[in-house]
Amino acid sequence: MTAKGNRKVIVTCAVTGAVHVPSQSPYLPLTPAQIAQDAVAAADAGAAILHLHARDPENGKPTPDPDMYARFLPEIKERTEAVVNITTGGGQGMSLDDRTAAARRFSPEMCSLNMGSMNFGRFGIASRIKEFRYDWEAADLEASRDYIFRNTYKDIEWVLREVGETHGTRFEFECYDVGHLYNLAYFLDLGLIKTPFLVQTIFGIMGGIGPDPEDLMHMKRTADRLFGDAYLWSILGAGRHQFNLVTMGAIMGGNVRVGMEDNIYLNRGELAHSNGDQVAKIVRILKELSLDVATPDEARQMLGLKGYQGVNF
Ligand code: KMH
Numbered sequence: 001m002t003a004k005g006n007r008k009v010i011v012t013c014a015v016t017g018a019v020h021v022p023s024q025s026p027y028l029p030l031t032p033a034q035i036a037q038d039a040v041a042a043a044d045a046g047a048a049i050l051h052l053h054a055r056d057p058e059n060g061k062p063t064p065d066p067d068m069y070a071r072f073l074p075e076i077k078e079r080t081e082a083v084v085n086i087t088t089g090g091g092q093g094m095s096l097d098d099r100t101a102a103a104r105r106f107s108p109e110m111c112s113l114n115m116g117s118m119n120f121g122r123f124g125i126a127s128r129i130k131e132f133r134y135d136w137e138a139a140d141l142e143a144s145r146d147y148i149f150r151n152t153y154k155d156i157e158w159v160l161r162e163v164g165e166t167h168g169t170r171f172e173f174e175c176y177d178v179g180h181l182y183n184l185a186y187f188l189d190l191g192l193i194k195t196p197f198l199v200q201t202i203f204g205i206m207g208g209i210g211p212d213p214e215d216l217m218h219m220k221r222t223a224d225r226l227f228g229d230a231y232l233w234s235i236l237g238a239g240r241h242q243f244n245l246v247t248m249g250a251i252m253g254g255n256v257r258v259g260m261e262d263n264i265y266l267n268r269g270e271l272a273h274s275n276g277d278q279v280a281k282i283v284r285i286l287k288e289l290s291l292d293v294a295t296p297d298e299a300r301q302m303l304g305l306k307g308y309q310g311v312n313f
């Protein structure tokens with residue numbers, strides 16, 4: 001409780017991502033129109049930040065092509081007040097140059113930045129799919145068995161300078177394990193990170209820290225010890241862990257991330273039909289906990305963002 005009332009929680013919605021394949025859900029946004037529609041629904045439901053990836057509308061395969069982002073960014077800017085957060089993680093097998101092309105073209109207020117190399121196992125998804133819609137999906141999932149999601153110190157510094165400093169873009173620092181928090185502390189000590197900064201602690205990705213409440217407590221304790229009040233904490237739970245962990249994190253003072261990039265379900269066994277439904281669900285939970293939802297401008301103020309006038313879309 002703040003002097004002025006309930007604490008404000010920043011809700012991020014990650015609309016489509018590059019983790020899931022189209023065959024997992026008919027509701028996963030694939031085309032520019034579907035991505036825009038779901039982003040608007042998420043903002044209308046209370047998301048202050050929209051984390052965006054692009055996909056090829058022909059087959060739903062993740063694409064780094066800035067021209068594809070150009071087909072939905074203006075509409076999202078037109079129809080919402082939300083902060084646009086473009087991925088620099090891209091999709092499996094993309095080069096860093098590709099992964100950052102859209103961010104460098106559109107100078108968004110925010111981007112993701114992944115704080116360490118890691119295994120990123122998606123191959124377990126295949127056994128849950130009865131029939132594949134597209135011929136690239138099975139091989140893409142299996143290829144993750146031998147894939148390293150590369151984010152070296154040199155890569156991270158390059159993004160901090162080429163995207164952050166050059167474009168005035170702030171970051172959603174993606175931390176999948178405790179070591180990533182220490183990497184973040186290294187760059188903070190280098191003076192390459194402006195405060196306050198957003199630490200997205202990610203639970204339940206195969207290759208990262210697990211989804212147990214003990215894992216969440218450990219990441220929170222470590223971030224508090226390393227960053228004190230210089231950071232804002234957010235929680236991302238993958239798959240079935242999403243709502244339990246974001247709710248636990250909100251109770252503990254954190255901000256939250258939902259969206260079909262991270263979880264295609266709304267409830268156990270029930271596919272989410274829209275990203276807006278997931279946002280509406282977490283907003284209901286927050287309200288029941290006497291927590292308010294931050295507006296986009298409140299999020300901008302909390303995170304020191306440059307505002308829409310500084311973007312190029
Ligand atoms: N896929 C999520 C677990 C990124 O796009 O740079 C984290 C993420 C990474 O959204």
Ligand code: ZN
Nearest residue numbers: 017087089261
């Ligand atoms: Zn992402």
